[in-house]
Amino acid sequence: MTDLLYQWPTAAHFGKRIPKEKFYEHATVSAALREKFVSEVARVTWEYKLAEATINLPDSDEVPEIQVFRVEAKGIDVSEPVLAAIDKAIPTPIIFEVTREAVDGKQVRMVAAHKQLGAGAPKISQYLTTGWQPADTERQLLPTAITLSALYAALLEPLTDVDIRPGEGMSEVADRLKNVGKLEREIKTLERKLRTEKQFNRKIELRRILKTKQAQLEQQR
Template identity: 40%
Template sequence: MSENLFSWPKQAAFGRVLPKTKIYEHVKPTQAVKELFVRQVEQIVWQYKLAPETIHLSATKSVPEIQVFSIKQKTDTLSNEVLRCIDQAVQFPIIFELKYEDKISMKACYKRPNEADRNKWVRSEYFSSDWLNTDSDRVPLPMSLDLGSLYGHLLEALIPVDARQGESLSTFTARIERMHAKQREMDKLAGRLANEKQFNRKVEINAQLRGLRSELEELKAHEA
């Protein structure tokens, strides 16, 4: 995982405030999600547009452009439901820069066209960087052959595990999602173990935990 923010190219600056109502025109959020926008979001800015005409990298079928959105938060947390709503409204991959007080964090999901319906998009869970000071140094964008490889590098910078040799972005992100699912299972079992009084059940739960821990280590391994 990168501990740096990226220096977005000046020629890609877009800098348009995006009203929440514009998002609502393209998505029909529930009242609960609208309330999250009101409580948690102060302002959304469509900050940069990384496209062939702005950064001179060719488009790919799955990544015609990459958008960079800046979100100023009212609170120290921002629900992923808010980000999902924006991702659903904008038909391009998005990198979010979340800002709260003097801190900033990058966040994004792996977003790709649905093979069965190219007008729809498939989205992974969200990956994020640590919170950094807003005045932290920024690094140049990774060297990339096209927008597809640039998108892969940007996402990999948010994931604290290295991709395996020859591993595709979709396989890599799916592996990370399985790791997170295993960790959630382990956390749930650990909670059950702490409350369990029967010795035999403790033995069973410990065995399950060892199995899950082994599976998690296999998923984390740099080689399959």
């Protein structure tokens, strides 16, 4: 994961505030989740629209356009269930910039989940995020890409703990990230068991399994 912010193209600026109630209409939002919206979110703004008409990159069925949403937090952060509710209400990929007021000034973090479009509701992977950064952090130019699909993959790559392989799409990367998370949890469990195991033979077996899982983790990354 790399801490960065992108310099979004001026031509793609949209700047439309979206009332929180709009997300209640388009997603199944429980009373508890509505309370999270009220307590966590000050404002949602559709800041940029990356599309063929605004940045001159051809689209596809997989990625017809990419939205950039700014979500201003009332407190220290905005939780993933709130971001997921927004994500599910919008039928295109979203890159979020979550902002908050800190003691030393405004901070921003970029967060996104890979969104797979198709028939029915979009499928959303785990959320990936940078750390909190000062709002005046120098922004980087968008990655070079020949299609919106390639741009989407390139935008998400710095948020991941894996390297995108040649010819690999974000759906495949999302699957690998899921496997990485599973293996990391298994490795932590094995390490915990190894610390408390008393039997010598069992320790040897646990170390063997641990090394196998660690090798599998390296392959997935």
